[in-house]
Amino acid sequence: MDSTVATGSEENVWGGGNRPLGASYGKLMMWFFLVSDALTFSGFLAAYGFSRFKFIETWPIADEVFTHVPFFHGNFPMYYVAFMTFILIMSSVTMVLAVDAGHKMKKNAVIWYMFLTIIGGAIFVGSQAWEWATFISGDYGAVETKGGRILQFVKADTGERAALADFAKEISSDREAHERKNGIWYYDEGYQTSYNLNEVVAGLKANPNILIRTELINEEGEKTLLNREETLAKINDGVMVVEGANLVRNEYGSRLFADFFFFITGFHGFHVFSGVMINLIIFFNVILGTYEKRGHYEMVEKVGLYWHFVDLVWVFVFTFFYLV
Amino acid sequence: MAHEHKLEIFRGLVKFKSNTSKIWGVLIFLTIVTTVEVALGIVKPAVLIQNTFLGMKILNWIFIILTLVKAYYIAWDFMHLRDEKTALRRAIVWTPIFLVAYLVFILLLEADYVYEVYKTGFVEWNF
Numbered sequence A: 001m002d003s004t005v006a007t008g009s010e011e012n013v014w015g016g017g018n019r020p021l022g023a024s025y026g027k028l029m030m031w032f033f034l035v036s037d038a039l040t041f042s043g044f045l046a047a048y049g050f051s052r053f054k055f056i057e058t059w060p061i062a063d064e065v066f067t068h069v070p071f072f073h074g075n076f077p078m079y080y081v082a083f084m085t086f087i088l089i090m091s092s093v094t095m096v097l098a099v100d101a102g103h104k105m106k107k108n109a110v111i112w113y114m115f116l117t118i119i120g121g122a123i124f125v126g127s128q129a130w131e132w133a134t135f136i137s138g139d140y141g142a143v144e145t146k147g148g149r150i151l152q153f154v155k156a157d158t159g160e161r162a163a164l165a166d167f168a169k170e171i172s173s174d175r176e177a178h179e180r181k182n183g184i185w186y187y188d189e190g191y192q193t194s195y196n197l198n199e200v201v202a203g204l205k206a207n208p209n210i211l212i213r214t215e216l217i218n219e220e221g222e223k224t225l226l227n228r229e230e231t232l233a234k235i236n237d238g239v240m241v242v243e244g245a246n247l248v249r250n251e252y253g254s255r256l257f258a259d260f261f262f263f264i265t266g267f268h269g270f271h272v273f274s275g276v277m278i279n280l281i282i283f284f285n286v287i288l289g290t291y292e293k294r295g296h297y298e299m300v301e302k303v304g305l306y307w308h309f310v311d312l313v314w315v316f317v318f319t320f321f322y323l324v
Numbered sequence B: 001m002a003h004e005h006k007l008e009i010f011r012g013l014v015k016f017k018s019n020t021s022k023i024w025g026v027l028i029f030l031t032i033v034t035t036v037e038v039a040l041g042i043v044k045p046a047v048l049i050q051n052t053f054l055g056m057k058i059l060n061w062i063f064i065i066l067t068l069v070k071a072y073y074i075a076w077d078f079m080h081l082r083d084e085k086t087a088l089r090r091a092i093v094w095t096p097i098f099l100v101a102y103l104v105f106i107l108l109l110e111a112d113y114v115y116e117v118y119k120t121g122f123v124e125w126n127f
Helices: A025-054 A079-103 A107-137 A197-206 A228-237 A255-288 A290-294 A298-323 B019-043 B046-050 B058-078 B086-119
Strands: A142-145 A150-155 A210-217 A223-225 A238-242
Touching: A025 A255, A025 A298, A025 B086, A079 A107, A079 A298, A079 B019, A079 B058, A107 A255, A107 A298, A150 A228, A197 A228, A197 A238, A210 A228, A228 A238, A255 A290, A255 A298, A290 A298, A298 B019, A298 B058, B019 B058, B046 B058
Parallel strands: none
Antiparallel strands: A142 A150, A142 A238, A150 A210, A210 A223
16 A cells, blocks of 8 residues: 655655555545546436426326335335345445455454355345336236326226226237238237227226326326316327336336336446446456565455445435435 | 444434444334335325426435435444544545536436427427
């Protein structure tokens, strides 16, 4: 750490032979990178804010989107995201403990704390992947209108959300799959939903218990529920069935929400993944005794800064995606 | 350098004996803050949602302020900015704060303008 310590006596801070900021070159460069990365993430989150303010009345409500916990059925808004947040903060703690042990030259403690950090990071990335998978496959299904808005369905008697499978009518029809060898070779069929629009519309008309919920948020902060008459009128705007979320369609509401979700959490997840990889490299170096020979554990400190930064970004992503 | 740590947090209100115990102390604090955030996010108390302050729901103000508090302790104690020289700390912290505040101000103001244009019906979008 102090490999370039000035040999002369203490002199004026800017007089040369001294480090005005008291930090090594490597640490300064890590901070330089982190500041620029912070600006990149801020740009993404500010762009998210822009789109959200633009469609402030129709933006999806996060607690209605992320309601899943692995191995449990039911409606658990936020619990799993809170768990992920805790895991990441916890791995930040083991990282800073590793840095602290490094200062005291305790090799074995550094090894154990870095190991725990890597495990925490892996759990976080795994959870994020699981959350993506659930978001992509969706749960209830919806109808998209001409204007690209989403119509969801609710059971009138219980007020619960209705899945397409609950009311759509099976209409048998002959449908031949488009194959590239028979059809237009550059045109793929794309994904097919489990029901087509006609089946959903027929089911809706036959089932008086089903109402449409629009994207519009009312004064109580809930999505607007149409009455039966309005429902039957509104379904005429529908052009296609949507199941799950991807970069083009999103059954939960505004497609921009899904775009930003995949992009920002994806970019953050990539940072976490890289962080785990870098941690792993440093972890093996610690085991091999590289830093013991070097006489200091500053590399652990530098990778620690990166790891805490990932946690820091998540704190903001958590707030602006799930809470606000 | 970072060998000697400043061990007090909350402006000297809480002092720790060692850096390790300070780390655990900060973890407990961050966990409490996160738990409060999640609990508020699930319960959504009506008082905090119906009342607004400077055009934003009070609940959202609470979330944003608590987030900044968490960010402060992560940067100050986990990234040990607390132990760095003042010049380094200010260079790292004030550069993004200035640029981000500027960017957010411009984008949100512009987005609000776009929203008004849609709302007053010059552009049809909800159909």
